[in-house]
Amino acid sequence: MTDAKTLGQALDALLQPEKFRDYGPNGLQVEGDRDVKLLVSGVTASRALIEAAIAADADAILVHHGLFWRGQDGRVTGWMRERLRLLLAHGIHLFAYHLPLDAHPELGNNAQLARVLGLQVQGRFGEQDLGFWGVGDQVWGQPQDLADHVARTLGRQVTCVGDPLRPVRRVAWCSGGAQGYFEAAMAAGVDAFITGEISEPQAHLARETGVAFVACGHHASERYGAPAVAEHMAQSMGFAHRFIDIDNPA
Template identity: 70%
Template sequence: MNTTTRQELLAAFDKLLQPERFKDYGPNGLQVEGKTQVRRVISGVTASRALIEAAIDAQADAIFVHHGLFWRGQDGRVTGWKKQRLALLLAHDISLFAYHLPLDAHPQLGNNAQLGLRLGLTASNCFSEQDLGFLGGRSDGGSFATASDLALHVKNTLKRPVTLVGVGHAAIKKIAWCSGGAQGYFEPAIAAGADAFITGEISEPQAHLARETGVTFIACGHHASERYGAPALASHVAAQFGLHHQFIEIDNPA
């Protein structure tokens, strides 16, 4: 097993994800500085205390996540849960790398690309700002006979219940998707001509839009739609340096 430096690892993540391209809700990159040398990298969806504790048990030198510790508009005081998480990272000298929108958008290793891969979807182009929303269809060129067929496919693939609203189209061919809390991209997906839109969450307005426009809306869970990008990208970078990598799944019903 090889080692690399924290800065070399950061440079590799930044080169792939290009965080400078994005207007985001928090800092992308190195959020907590740990030891200089890195041998073991743990990836996960969110920098929760459960993930940090599991990473400590796995003797991690660095953690790579989609949801980090710091967000715009958040109370900046280091108390309560934030103090507990930071204390664990600092006590064990573990670096925390977090990339939010850049990890969603990466065309091969990001959350949207990896979600599409698992659902058997291929993107032909992006339909929203910052290249976050993907638009395409089935990789085999076919279609889903009904919205219910597509919803069942998503449910079986991700192994969790989904919310389905709107069954207007007789066949679903043109599909838009964006992982996480991207319900606000439903209207751009409709404008792009999608027959269906897949994301993690649904809010009250989207149910009405789905019924009124005939465009299917499928919510498959925020966590469930974003658990593939972090391990794909961290594994890719770890392999470049010959590092040990492990993805740790912390279940989340949201």
């Protein structure tokens, strides 16, 4: 068991949010009134996750996607009111880390996605060094072989666009909605790029350059960082941890 202030300080020391230009506040977003005996981790602070945490008698929640984002409507109505009502009524602390959780070299979303997919990190690229690149534990002869491996490993269908015959040796990846990193990945000299989402322009770039673009789902690519950090904290600070995955097709 630990208090929320100590947990927040440990999370900040590990993830170093002050180093990032982000889209919303990192750290403690909603203050509860409980000591932490059980920390629940998840991808997004949705009502479904909050309700599941309440059912598990959790004292705190750690997520990648929190409640507050730059430019959003600041009024506490509708879905925002309901999420906050549940958290406050049950005294549950909410911690959220966005880009810091993507970037951590060992426990972050990109490092953990590499572990799950069998990718060896050799370098980083892109704005704030959020993108990773490297090689695989196995050799993928063609982009579809890589796409099939990603689909089997993550348990969902993926989109693959590019030269179907180009050998895949070097791979770049950046979890979530990192389609804007595609050109930086190509500049790093890779044969394929993995991220969560693809937008209309990237399909044309993939076809014209031959570099494969593999879109595996925003949620699916970001299921691994929060539980890795939460489990690290649980082991080092002496409380329990449970990952709750709320399915999301996006």
